[in-house]
Amino acid sequence: MSHFYGVLRGARGGATRYGSVKSGMVGQVASWQGAVRVQMWNTDGKDMVHVSFVPWRGVGPVRVLYAGLFPKT
DSSP: OOSEEEEEEETTEEEEEEEOTTTOEEEEEEETTEEEEEEEEEETTEEEEEEEEEOBTTBSOOEEEEEEEOOOO
16 A cells, blocks of 8 residues: 655656655656655655755756654644
8 A cells, every 4th residue: 555645747648656754756847957755655654755955967956955853843
Protein backbone atom coordinates (compact mmCIF):
# COMPACT_ATOMS: atom_id res chain seq x y z
CA MET A 1 0.00 0.00 0.00
CA SER A 2 1.23 3.51 -0.81
CA HIS A 3 2.34 5.74 2.01
CA PHE A 4 3.40 8.68 -0.18
CA TYR A 5 1.63 10.09 -3.24
CA GLY A 6 3.07 12.52 -5.80
CA VAL A 7 1.35 14.55 -8.53
CA LEU A 8 3.01 16.50 -11.35
CA ARG A 9 1.15 18.58 -13.93
CA GLY A 10 2.54 20.37 -16.95
CA ALA A 11 2.00 21.09 -20.63
CA ARG A 12 1.70 17.38 -21.46
CA GLY A 13 -0.84 16.59 -18.75
CA GLY A 14 -0.39 14.99 -15.37
CA ALA A 15 1.52 12.12 -13.85
CA THR A 16 1.24 10.44 -10.48
CA ARG A 17 3.69 8.34 -8.52
CA TYR A 18 3.45 6.33 -5.34
CA GLY A 19 6.04 5.64 -2.67
CA SER A 20 6.07 3.12 0.13
CA VAL A 21 7.37 3.48 3.67
CA LYS A 22 10.42 1.55 2.49
CA SER A 23 11.10 3.48 -0.76
CA GLY A 24 10.17 7.02 0.26
CA MET A 25 9.75 9.58 -2.51
CA VAL A 26 11.78 12.32 -4.21
CA GLY A 27 10.38 15.00 -6.51
CA GLN A 28 12.05 17.83 -8.37
CA VAL A 29 10.74 20.78 -10.40
CA ALA A 30 13.23 22.90 -12.34
CA SER A 31 13.62 26.08 -14.39
CA TRP A 32 16.65 27.64 -16.06
CA GLN A 33 17.38 29.37 -12.72
CA GLY A 34 17.53 26.25 -10.57
CA ALA A 35 15.29 23.61 -9.04
CA VAL A 36 13.29 22.77 -5.94
CA ARG A 37 13.64 19.24 -4.54
CA VAL A 38 11.27 17.63 -2.05
CA GLN A 39 12.19 14.36 -0.37
CA MET A 40 9.94 12.38 1.98
CA TRP A 41 10.66 9.18 3.85
CA ASN A 42 9.57 7.37 6.98
CA THR A 43 11.83 6.66 9.93
CA ASP A 44 10.56 4.76 12.97
CA GLY A 45 6.95 5.49 12.04
CA LYS A 46 7.54 9.22 11.58
CA ASP A 47 7.29 11.02 8.23
CA MET A 48 10.37 13.10 7.51
CA VAL A 49 10.74 15.82 4.87
CA HIS A 50 13.60 17.72 3.26
CA VAL A 51 12.81 20.71 1.00
CA SER A 52 15.66 22.53 -0.74
CA PHE A 53 16.80 24.65 -3.65
CA VAL A 54 19.30 22.75 -5.80
CA PRO A 55 21.20 23.53 -9.01
CA TRP A 56 19.74 22.48 -12.34
CA ARG A 57 22.23 21.89 -15.16
CA GLY A 58 24.87 23.64 -13.06
CA VAL A 59 22.79 26.76 -12.35
CA GLY A 60 21.11 27.76 -9.10
CA PRO A 61 21.71 27.94 -5.38
CA VAL A 62 21.97 25.19 -2.80
CA ARG A 63 19.79 26.09 0.16
CA VAL A 64 17.82 23.98 2.61
CA LEU A 65 14.36 25.44 3.18
CA TYR A 66 13.16 22.85 5.70
CA ALA A 67 14.46 19.57 7.09
CA GLY A 68 12.80 17.56 9.82
CA LEU A 69 9.57 15.97 10.89
CA PHE A 70 6.54 16.52 8.69
CA PRO A 71 4.54 19.18 10.59
CA LYS A 72 1.37 18.01 12.26
CA THR A 73 -1.70 20.23 12.11
